[in-house]
Amino acid sequence: MSNRKLFYLNGKVQHYAWGGFTYIPQLLGLPVSEQPSAEYWMGAHQSAPSTLQATSGPLLLNQYIADQPAEVLGTKAAERFGELPYLFKILDVKDMLSIQVHPTKAEAEKGFAAENEAGIPLTASNRNYKDANHKPEIMVALSDFWLLHGFLPEPQLRKVLQAVPELQSFAPVFEKEGYKGLYKAVMELPQEEINTLLRPLADRVLPSYAAGTLEKSDPAFWTARAISNDPEGLNRLDRGIFSIYFFNIVNAKPGDAVFQDAGIPHAYLEGQNAELMANSDNVLRGGLTPKHIDVEELLKHTRFEAVYPNILKGESIHNGQERIYPTPAPDFVISRIGLKPGEVYEHTAAAPETWIVLNGEGVVKGSAELPLKKGVSVFAAIGESYTLTATTELTVFKASIP
Template identity: 60%
Template sequence: MSKLHILKGKLQHYAWGGKTFIPNLLGMTPDNETYAEYWLGAHDNAPSVIETSSGERLPLNEFLNSNLSAALGTDVAKTFGRLPFLFKVLDVHDMLSIQVHPTKKEAEKGFKKENELGIPITASHRNYKDDNHKPEIMVALSEFWLLHGFLTRDKLTKILQDVPEFNYLLPVFANEGYLGLYKNVMEQTTDECNALLRPLTKRILPLYQSGTLEKSSPDYWAAKAFDAAEDKTNFDKGIYSIYFFNIVKVNPGEAVFQDAGIPHAYLEGQNMELMANSDNVLRGGLTPKHVDVPELLKHVAFEATIPNVMVGELQTDGMERVYKTPAPDFELSKIVVLDSKNYQSKAKSAQILIVIDGKVEVSEADKISMLSKGESVFLEANCDYGIRALTPSATLYKATTP
């Protein structure tokens, strides 16, 4: 019985998504709807659908519940009790919310507390959707821009000096550090925030609209956020974060890892994202969704972050590039197969593969599956498989547990 299964993901139509990238990837005709994310995994909120060896179609979480050790591998099943990762394709057209993810311990505490308070899982004001942490890695599929952690002290001081509307924050940062600075702006009333950000926006918006701002400048993203906002009378506190955090440009094939506590936000572009199997997000602005400032402040790492843009480690086969992280839940790699070569691997634990470009033949035992761009497979643990390109070259991304 083959351990190779065709897998169909779930689309997420969040408002910030683009309209063409994911439909084009999946061979669909764009219909003017937003396509933000394509989920490959077993998260209960949106499980992918697997085709079993008998031809039956099942949600992946159901399939795993009845085949846990065999499908995931004994060690992974024992350690995690579920598929430990969630694999996604993202198309970021409008910037995402400023956010931070809790540690595993804090997620368990927060989830338990909200359950005891009787807050429904689907409630809009709920902070913890599950009991898991959510470290994540992204690999850019296009030029990609994001916010990632606080600027170093000297760079942040310079920002507060150079932006006239923020000069008043210089003594706050000097005396109270990152926590004092962030707490000051995040606890402002709506009227205080409006009074302070209105002159800034009035100054930078004409520059943005005339196309004179560079994407490396916080002015560009702050003006874009305001320009895209439906409510033009109230200003979003997330604009402060655009000036306080690192603005990072990631080129195709480069990766960034984000652990618990690192405040971040995706700004623009397409990527592959792999994370622990969780939907826990604490938000800090640039969103109409629930923002819980006291809870957010409990989890932010109030320290400088030096962005680490990774290129991955090319393996000895010359085809696979592995992006290593400290997360025990997942490992992401990029595989480029030329038509003159065959990629061979042994899946020690469960794997998900998606073809991003080209066409391939994936073989395991006596089963062969032809995959085109946008198509995916799930491989059970302890199987040997091969990939052969049917086009001059093909690019795949692989999610597994290290």
């Protein structure tokens, strides 16, 4: 066992309500059921660790790493992180996710310690911090993908505040108090005022949405969808609607990537992606969700600045066989390996790697020989030298440490 460094990995499907029903089961070769499949987790997060198929039987990935951190992660990563520093996921977004912000590392450590001290159980619905880590993340679109990403630049936001009758009263607030004053004003509104204010907007956008005349680049489309999908409907209009108008609506095409750093407010709206993040589940929510919203905490961690969306196209490496998407995050890097039938990719893992085969078939040979097909995941510890051979056209997404 000790000299083997290459394993099949079995991840965990998360059945959150916003997920689709077919994409993840079809990817993994599982039966489609009544239960939504929102995320497929490949990693060692304590709440849902993956399992390795070892010679001696199933082995939890977090246990395998804890038993020999330097051998699996490498000395540097073992000293710096003490655990697998990334969490790799496949997402299928059918309904909009909550508007959210992730804290910095220092703030996560403080928040986690404070909630522990207050005796709030880790599983409590009013818990903000599930761990002591930051959660920068990158997503690579696997389909036509839509998301909200950061505040609109000032000229565009001014235009929106003028053009939408229900938002005009906030234009002076933005002029005087900037992004923070504007966001604080809407996030702290009493629910009755939100209902009164946004009801005419709802009445205007819903018929157009039902008629199919709204473009997805129009905030009215997502506003109408949010109201239509909310069991509360028009009785309790969601304060997250303001964010749909205040944030950039970004459309990423397959292969496009978007990086979300700490403090950038965002929300996934629709589509499938491969997502890689620091090993954390810390989320501060700001609407479009029945989950816990802590406005004070959210405002404390949001970066109140214009964001100019940066769609990352990646860089070609390894003689064009691999496309890598560098980010400022020290915890992770994602890349896509694409091979034609008969093509061979040779590599020595300079850090622990986690892969998922998105399509095609092949075989990887190293300290073990593993046939590959769609939906299969593999874990390679640091130092593993392997040869990946494609039998049909093969696409593999790979998570590693830069």
